Amino acid sequence: MTSETTTLDDVLDTFEFLDDWDERYKFIIDLGRRLPPLAASEMTDDFKVRGCQSQVWLIPERDADGRIRFRGDSDAHIVKGLVALMLLIYNDKTPEEILAVDARGLLERLGLASHLSPQRANGLFSMVERIRTIAGAAASA
Amino acid sequence: MTAPVANLIPFDVEAVRAEFPILKETVHGKPLAFLDTAASAQKPRAVIEAEKDLYEHYYANIHRGVYKFSQDATEAYENSRVAIARFINAAKPLECLFVRGATEGINLVAQTWGRVNIKAGDEILLTEMEHHSNIVPWQILAEEKGAVVKAVPIHDDGSLDMDAYRAMLGSGRVKILGAAHISNSIGTQNPVKEMIRLAHDAGAVVLIDGCQAAPHLKIDVQDLDADFYAFSAHKMYGPTGIGVIYGKERLLDAMPPWQGGGDMIKTVTFAGTTFNDLPYKFEAGTPHIAGGIAFKPAIEFIERIGHDAIHAHEADLLEYATRQLGSLNSVRLIGTAPEKGALVSFVMDMAHPHDIGTILDRQGIAVRAGHHCAQPVMDRFGIPGTVRASFGVYTTRDEIDRLVAGLNKVMDIFG
Numbered sequence: 284m285t286s287e288t289t290t291l292d293d294v295l296d297t298f299e300f301l302d303d304w305d306e307r308y309k310f311i312i313d314l315g316r317r318l319p320p321l322a323a324s325e326m327t328d329d330f331k332v333r334g335c336q337s338q339v340w341l342i343p344e345r346d347a348d349g350r351i352r353f354r355g356d357s358d359a360h361i362v363k364g365l366v367a368l369m370l371l372i373y374n375d376k377t378p379e380e381i382l383a384v385d386a387r388g389l390l391e392r393l394g395l396a397s398h399l400s401p402q403r404a405n406g407l408f409s410m411v412e413r414i415r416t417i418a419g420a421a422a423s424a
Numbered sequence: 425m426t427a428p429v430a431n432l433i434p435f436d437v438e439a440v441r442a443e444f445p446i447l448k449e450t451v452h453g454k455p456l457a458f459l460d461t462a463a464s465a466q467k468p469r470a471v472i473e474a475e476k477d478l479y480e481h482y483y484a485n486i487h488r489g490v491y492k493f494s495q496d497a498t499e500a501y502e503n504s505r506v507a508i509a510r511f512i513n514a515a516k517p518l519e520c521l522f523v524r525g526a527t528e529g530i531n532l533v534a535q536t537w538g539r540v541n542i543k544a545g546d547e548i549l550l551t552e553m554e555h556h557s558n559i560v561p562w563q564i565l566a567e568e569k570g571a572v573v574k575a576v577p578i579h580d581d582g583s584l585d586m587d588a589y590r591a592m593l594g595s596g597r598v599k600i601l602g603a604a605h606i607s608n609s610i611g612t613q614n615p616v617k618e619m620i621r622l623a624h625d626a627g628a629v630v631l632i633d634g635c636q637a638a639p640h641l642k643i644d645v646q647d648l649d650a651d652f653y654a655f656s657a658h659k660m661y662g663p664t665g666i667g668v669i670y671g672k673e674r675l676l677d678a679m680p681p682w683q684g685g686g687d688m689i690k691t692v693t694f695a696g697t698t699f700n701d702l703p704y705k706f707e708a709g710t711p712h713i714a715g716g717i718a719f720k721p722a723i724e725f726i727e728r729i730g731h732d733a734i735h736a737h738e739a740d741l742l743e744y745a746t747r748q749l750g751s752l753n754s755v756r757l758i759g760t761a762p763e764k765g766a767l768v769s770f771v772m773d774m775a776h777p778h779d780i781g782t783i784l785d786r787q788g789i790a791v792r793a794g795h796h797c798a799q800p801v802m803d804r805f806g807i808p809g810t811v812r813a814s815f816g817v818y819t820t821r822d823e824i825d826r827l828v829a830g831l832n833k834v835m836d837i838f839g
Binding site for chain 1 (some may be wrong): 452773776777778779782783786796809833836837838
């Protein structure tokens with residue numbers, strides 16, 4: 284599970300085998316550690332996701348096919364792992380595909396659905412909202 | 425007055441804990457270790473019962489009705505004010521204004537006393553360790569008036585730089601000092617009596633944010649000679665949504681009212697209105713009746729345990745936690761002033777405070793992680809935030825042991 288080409292399916296499969304909460308956290312933290320960090324110059328207010336108690340940045344980039352690829356970072360390890368998970372879920376999709384993703388369903392399979400409420404401090408809700416807003420704007424552009 | 429004999433006072437923490445129903449709860453399958461009392465304290469049964477008793481047996485609006493329930497509720501509400509005045513040794517109950525909490529109390533002073541007393545060029549002096557609630561109301565006022573907000577710096581151990589304080593008072597332009605009695609973020613206990621004396625010598629008025637002190641220390645506003653003293657019930661084992669701003673009668677009398685509405689008036693015509701006497705001049709609208717009434721059993725709870733016993737218990741916990749956390753190489757304590765309230769704030773290089781708080785939560789340990797609404801003090805130490813474990817009457821050494829074990833888990837996961 285330490286290859287550079289971890290897929291969402293790998294994550295879902297692995298999570299099923301991890302019974303302990305600390306093993307699951309370690310796995311998420313590891314996902315974050317393998318995420319290439321953003322340059323300090325990229326961590327600007329424009330890319331900051333509001334509503335996260337730790338700092339989170341998401342930078343969208345669009346390729347020639349119109350697919351969106353996000354890069355992201357956080358100053359907290361667990362949250363950075365959640366950022367990595369979001370990128371696995373949403374990256375290299377068209378805006379329409381992004382809007383069709385059932386984020387709640389996926390997070391339920393990971394046992395993380397309870398983190399997907401606006402009141403949660405981890406900011407998962409705000410990240411999903413930001414990604415969907417960007418996709419929505421791209422879809423209607 | 426006899427000298428405190430703290431170490432001779434029997435203190436049965438298990439008996440105290442038995443009064444707090446919530447402490448029997450489990451979190452993620454683990455017994456709750458509640459180490460976030462500085463944010464808000466849990467409630468003893470007497471407080472919970474007082475609200476229930478009101479709503480089930482004699483609830484009505486207060487200060488209005490001629491019928492029995494209204495009179496009973498009014499009497500209970502005003503008895504609470506009397507108990508609060510006694511608790512802080514105010515000269516008169518009317519000097520204790522009910523507000524939503526310390527934040528509203530500070531805003532009230534900034535918007536009323538400040539409105540008529542602060543002019544362009546005046547200085548509002550704060551300290552670098554203030555909670556945002558004791559910064560932002562003054563910034564709003566300063567913006568309106570063209571006044572200047574300045575902050576007294578703190579030393580590396582988190583104690584106030586008293587030399588700098590004296591020098592800043594020397595400008596001759598300081599109109600008010602706003603200072604925490606005990607810092608919520610790093611625990612420093614300020615020498616407020618001395619600070620107030622120096623401020624008065626310089627012609628300034630003083631507001632003390634007593635949120636973190638009122639649950640832990642014997643407060644005597646007359647001995648301190650504080651002009652204003654703010655505190656919140658919910659940090660004192662009392663209900664949420666109610667607090668008190670104490671003000672000297674002479675100052676409160678001269679201040680214009682803040683919010684208009686019912687209760688704060690004597691007569692109203694479209695030609696004009698005459699305002700009610702203290703404290704009602706500042707208490708517009710139907711107040712938090714249940715909160716006011718249930719504040720009294722919280723105060724009686726603290727008085728029954730006794731300040732000396734509380735202080736001895738919490739000083740032991742602080743000393744124990746400081747020693748235990750100090751033995752962990754990867755933990756760096758933030759705020760090590762000689763005089764401290766019952767909390768420890770710390771950082772670990774290997775993980776963000778939120779990471780640490782999340783891993784502790786999984787183990788049933790509730791701590792605060794973040795900037796604690798005191799960003800300037802975090803900037804002062806060059807950190808994004810801290811983990812804060814704070815203690816109260818019901819905290820045990822065993823819970824501190826669990827915190828240490830929890831931090832070992834953090835090291836296992838992030839190290």
